[in-house]
Amino acid sequence: MKKSVLAVLALLAVLTALWLAALAGADANAGGNFWALRKLAIYYTGIAALGCMSAGLLLATRPAWADRLLGGLDQAYRLHKWLGIAAVSLGAAHWLIKLVPKWLVAQGWLERAAHKGGRGAESWLDLLRKPAESLGEWAIYLVIPIVLLALWKRFPYRPAFLLHRVLAGTYLVLVFHGAALMPPAYWLTPLGAVMAVLMAAGSWGAALSLAGRIGARRRVAGRIVALRPHPGSGVLEVECQLDAGWPGHAAGQFAFVTFGRGEGAHPFTIASAWRDDGRLSFAIKALGDYTRALPQQVAAGDALTVEGPYGRFDFAGRGERQVWVAGGIGITPFLARLEALAAAGGSRQPVDAFYCTAAADPGFIARLRQLAEQARVRLHLRVTPQDGLLTPATLAEALGGKDGVARSDVWFCGPAGFGRALRHGLAAQGLPAGRFHQEAFEMR
Incomplete structure (x- = not known):
């Protein structure tokens, strides 16, 4: 701001x-x-x-x-x-x-x-x-x-x-x-x-x-090829196949997706790495009327339009290690990054990923653990009803104190209030200025 x-x-x-x-x-x-x-x-x-x-x-x-x-x-x-x-x-x-x-x-x-x-x-x-x-x-x-x-x-x-x-x-x-x-x-x-x-x-x-032409040059048509609901967390994974024209994307970017003309385009983070095959996945959390009703309104084979990619949540930092903090559906950009690292043979620098969720879906957690292992990323699962909220002090302790914090780049995606608390708390713990990266995914 x-x-x-x-x-x-x-x-x-x-x-x-x-x-x-x-x-x-x-x-x-x-x-x-x-x-x-x-x-x-x-x-x-x-x-x-x-x-x-x-x-x-x-x-x-x-x-x-x-x-x-x-x-x-x-x-x-x-x-x-x-x-x-x-x-x-x-x-x-x-x-x-x-x-x-x-x-x-x-x-x-x-x-x-x-x-x-x-x-x-x-x-x-x-x-x-x-x-x-x-x-x-x-x-x-x-x-x-x-x-x-x-x-x-x-x-x-x-x-x-x-x-x-x-x-x-x-x-x-x-x-x-x-x-x-x-x-x-x-x-x-x-x-x-x-x-x-x-x-x-x-x-x-x-x-x-x-004229309805904003972003028209960056739109690509496609179709839904698979839907994977996760009832435990209220998340719907949508896998789609795009026609020719998608320029590719980097992990952490997002796109505007139109499932039907009646509603218009909504921004969703891309949850898959780019493999140059036209395949994209989105993890969509049921947070409002539209996203709650989406599982009943879409089906495999339906047409859709994707516009993008956008965003600079690019995991490029100067620290010796990276720390990822995801709150709820904020895990989405990290899924794409895990896939990209796994395909490249694993991370070449230490990465600690903290996933904070109120509802841990067993199937999703199993997949997350497998991806983290393939990407050589250390996963920390925190189910808030039983483990409590992740605080700056708890995070600093997991990183080895102020020295570990000072050598890190922190990438955060989740609720804005959670992000503000971590940003200010980690600064007090010694995180250098400019090392806390957070994308403001709210469009208004």
């Missing part, structure tokens, strides 16, 4: 600096009375909100460069979320600065601004101002609740997906609003050039979203 917030602040700092530079030629003589300052505040909040929203729409297209630059698509989506929060906050401020003084005038608590004389013949841009103002106001009424609902994790996935489509269309209205109402003098400054690029990029992202 910290990096995402800093990135948003950096974007706002750039837009603020460009806006201040643009003032020298555009509004230097605007005066210092309340109404002049209000006008400047309206311009600033509108530009900042539209800039953040444009960057967010661009990231929503899942560009490959963002995956590389930001260290994984999970980080791009985290930044996308904070850009949305910033855009809504600034948009609300823009709306309030515009309307509240008018309400105060209507109540007689504020003196109306003095109107200047006639403006002469109206240009084509002047003719667009009224519709741009009206459409922009109604767009703000839509954007604020849409973004808040999309950020609410308990809001169902499918409606949230559809709301993003509505948001894309609303964004195009806001682009018209901003382009028509931004002072013409601003367009002749570096601020105008940057905003033009941002709005063009955001509009392209919105168009892809409305």
Whole structure:
């Protein structure tokens, strides 16, 4: 979260600096009375909100460069979320600065601004101002609740997906609003050039979203070849055969899987190593309405679409040893890594894998032990109802104390709260900065 917030602040700092530079030629003589300052505040909040929203729409297209630059698509989506929060906050401020003084005038608590004389013949841009103002106001009424609902994790996935489509269309209205109402003098400054690029990029992202083409170039069709349910842990393994076109993947990556058009794509971690044969497996935990109903809705032979691969959970570290910690379904990326290591003859460095689960399925545990043995990985099974939670102190003790912790790279996948506790606790135990690796698999 910290990096995402800093990135948003950096974007706002750039837009603020460009806006201040643009003032020298555009509004230097605007005066210092309340109404002049209000006008400047309206311009600033509108530009900042539209800039953040444009960057967010661009990231929503899942560009490959963002995956590389930001260290994984999970980080791009985290930044996308904070850009949305910033855009809504600034948009609300823009709306309030515009309307509240008018309400105060209507109540007689504020003196109306003095109107200047006639403006002469109206240009084509002047003719667009009224519709741009009206459409922009109604767009703000839509954007604020849409973004808040999309950020609410308990809001169902499918409606949230559809709301993003509505948001894309609303964004195009806001682009018209901003382009028509931004002072013409601003367009002749570096601020105008940057905003033009941002709005063009955001509009392209919105168009892809409305057309259902986000990630289209990375989609590969296939079919389900086997389903293996694990009732003890509530996990369904789905093995599929993809058509030609899948570029291959590394252990730890994930993909968006579409089992049916009615629901749309869901992100799942790939649970198998790549063998250049088009075969992929996913381990899907029954965590919500959709995943709970999935075993009754899919069957061997059904068609599906897989988009990816994405992610940077790549097991590349500088430590002498690796420590893997999996909580529940967080074991999935480690399954793929175990398969890859087993196929390569085993790990060439010490690896300790801690699997924490509330429900140990015997068949799955037997397979996990076999894979760990073939991969030369030391497996530590921790069934939490009888063994208790894995704590930083317990983990440090298993690694031989602070010296063992300091020589390790820790790879974690599991509940976010569990990860935060381990990260802070292991830092206190001597884990060097940058040696705790965790992918934020939440897409919102």
